[in-house]
Amino acid sequence: MIRILLAEDQAVIRGALTALLGLEPDLEVVAAVESGAAAVASAAVELPDVAVLDIDMPGELDGLEAAARIGARVPSCRTLMLTGHGKPAHLKRALAARVGGFMLKTAPPEELAEAIRDVAAGKRVLDPSLAVTAWDLADNPLTPREADVLRLVADGLDAPDIAARLHLTAGTVRNYLTAIVTKLNARNRTDAVRLATEAGWI
Amino acid sequence: MIRILLAEDQAVIRGALTALLGLEPDLEVVAAVESGAAAVASAAVELPDVAVLDIDMPGELDGLEAAARIGARVPSCRTLMLTGHGKPAHLKRALAARVGGFMLKTAPPEELAEAIRDVAAGKRVLDPSLAVTAWDLADNPLTPREADVLRLVADGLDAPDIAARLHLTAGTVRNYLTAIVTKLNARNRTDAVRLATEAGWI
Numbered sequence: 001m002i003r004i005l006l007a008e009d010q011a012v013i014r015g016a017l018t019a020l021l022g023l024e025p026d027l028e029v030v031a032a033v034e035s036g037a038a039a040v041a042s043a044a045v046e047l048p049d050v051a052v053l054d055i056d057m058p059g060e061l062d063g064l065e066a067a068a069r070i071g072a073r074v075p076s077c078r079t080l081m082l083t084g085h086g087k088p089a090h091l092k093r094a095l096a097a098r099v100g101g102f103m104l105k106t107a108p109p110e111e112l113a114e115a116i117r118d119v120a121a122g123k124r125v126l127d128p129s130l131a132v133t134a135w136d137l138a139d140n141p142l143t144p145r146e147a148d149v150l151r152l153v154a155d156g157l158d159a160p161d162i163a164a165r166l167h168l169t170a171g172t173v174r175n176y177l178t179a180i181v182t183k184l185n186a187r188n189r190t191d192a193v194r195l196a197t198e199a200g201w202i
Numbered sequence: 203m204i205r206i207l208l209a210e211d212q213a214v215i216r217g218a219l220t221a222l223l224g225l226e227p228d229l230e231v232v233a234a235v236e237s238g239a240a241a242v243a244s245a246a247v248e249l250p251d252v253a254v255l256d257i258d259m260p261g262e263l264d265g266l267e268a269a270a271r272i273g274a275r276v277p278s279c280r281t282l283m284l285t286g287h288g289k290p291a292h293l294k295r296a297l298a299a300r301v302g303g304f305m306l307k308t309a310p311p312e313e314l315a316e317a318i319r320d321v322a323a324g325k326r327v328l329d330p331s332l333a334v335t336a337w338d339l340a341d342n343p344l345t346p347r348e349a350d351v352l353r354l355v356a357d358g359l360d361a362p363d364i365a366a367r368l369h370l371t372a373g374t375v376r377n378y379l380t381a382i383v384t385k386l387n388a389r390n391r392t393d394a395v396r397l398a399t400e401a402g403w404i
Contacts (some may be wrong), residue, residue: 105393138339
């Protein structure tokens with residue numbers, strides 16, 4: 001029996017998913033909570049096999065932050081993200097949080113049950129409709145340092161501020177920025193921020 | 203009408219694909235060749251909209267090399283890779299060659315036709331069954347420099363050789379190697395080469 005913790009803020013969806021998963025003979029929803037913080041607390045008590053977490057939950061912890069904390073505190077519990085959309089930035093954060101899977105709410109119920117079984121077995125699962133998004137993510141042309149610099153541009157810092165923050169000279173930062181704009185085939189820094197954000201690279 | 207160049211070394215598959223695509227009212231196979239070199243030559247003459255290229259073809263140019271050359275010489279021609287398996291290394295090379303799409307031969311015929319239409323329209327297409335492979339590829343923890351170093355280890359070079367090749371000190375190379383082994387959670391350098399090769403990161 002695979003023991004499931006479900007976190008979803010919308011009560012109707014939470015109820016529907018609980019009922020749906022309960023129809024599977026090998027799946028059991030041992031807890032159904034409404035926030036990321038409740039999921040972290042519940043995981044520590046229930047020690048579920050798989051935590052199925054909605055990404056967009058209100059409160060201090062969204063689903064991805066909850067996944068990262070559950071991974072750190074309850075290593076035996078694997079995590080499956082469930083979301084309404086596959087934004088590249090979410091997929092990137094899910095990678096960084098080392099989640100076991102990432103499924104869209106548009107997936108057929110039997111695919112969700114199968115994804116839970118795969119994640120419980122230690123496999124990695126990604127919604128097939130996100131194949132191209134994942135491919136684009138893999139196409140990141142920026143070095144980690146260039147991504148750091150561009151992230152600070154996105155935060156509104158100018159070259160001297162970025163230089164101070166990263167302990168570089170302003171000239172070095174400007175060289176990075178020129179390289180970034182060229183690599184991304186962008187019109188300017190602002191355009192580079194837009195392109196890299198859309199692609200999930202920063 | 204979408205004009206297609208097909209390159210596939212196995213005559214039976216080449217014939218079957220030509221017949222199959224010919225059934226679609228908006229697709230026309232204008233050339234069907236048996237090698238990468240023939241595909242490059244034919245693309246320059248026929249100026250097709252889409253080149254559908256098998257990856258594993260004998261001869262000097264495999265499908266991915268042919269795709270890169272067609273992309274450089276006939277910019278109006280988009281490329282769709284067709285292969286029997288989705289090795290991470292192939293997917294990575296396909297990204298680097300900036301191909302328009304990557305489909306498995308196991309895909310249903312109607313999905314292949316749809317993929318050709320999407321690629322012709324400038325979209326990117328990836329076989330849904332390769333979603334997890336693409337995700338793993340996006341998870342590359344190595345910096346470009348670390349990947350360079352590890353690729354040379356895979357080529358059989360030791361630290362002093364790598365240092366000479368990359369104009370570094372042997373100590374710096376050894377620091378890179380320690381970082382790589384740690385990042386990949388590998389047992390040793392050989393294990394790191396195996397892990398990174400399987401994941402398509404080098």
